Amino acid sequence: MSLLDLLTGNTSNQVAEKAENKFGISRNQIIALLAVAAPLIISYLRNKSQDAKEAEALNNALDKDHDGSILNDSSQLEARESEGGSILSHIFGSDKQNVENQLSQNTGISIDKIGPVLAMLAPVIMGYIGKEKQQNNVGAGGLGDLLGGILGNASNQAQAQQSTPLNDILGSVLGGGGQSQSSGNPLSEILGSVLGGGNNQQNQGGGLGSILGSFFGGK
Secondary structure (H helix, E strand, C coil): HHHHHHHHHHHHHHHHCCCCCHHHHHHHHHHHHHHHHHHHHHHHHHHHCCCCCHHHHHHHHHHHHCHHHHHHHHCHHHCHHHHHHHHHHHHHHHHHHHHHHHHHHCCCCCCCHHHHHHHHHHHHHHHHHHHHHHHCCHHHHHHHHHHHHHHHHHHHHEEEHHCCCCHHHHHHHHCCCCCCCCCCCCHHHHHHHHHCCCCCCCCCCCCHHHHHHHHHHCC
């Protein structure tokens, strides 16, 4: 399963339905948040995995707690929300509040709800990574390449798909209420900005593409 399959498939719809019912947030906002949170979390983990101890800790966590079953079992979503909060604290560290503030401002999800919603999404993203790790038989030493490959494949797919429902959602939610004002599509810009270390900031509308890139400008 590619990252875009995760973002556009049954799993994202199930997550959006659960979050909509629990938090009273529109499905489009939830899917848009997942679409930007997933590559952001994966990018942070890729950076952390360059350290051997962090890579080993991530490898152990994936083997122990994230086998991918959550992708097909929506009943785990609420039960693992507190776990998701701990995951986010470890991944983002001192950046956590800044990440939440920026995501709140640009998705329209209130700051008091953005943390709990992200905490619901985090185990899903980790489950996806764990499943990819199992399928590719990757150990701690190969996690950086695996995570980089996931992001690279997603970016290539996004650039190849000029019009998809996910792009429309992102354009509407993140583009200031209308279609993206840039020449590309919203998802490819978001992925490109994360992958490009903050240099690929072409969204003239000031959307999350440039903001996510800024998180990595000094990393």
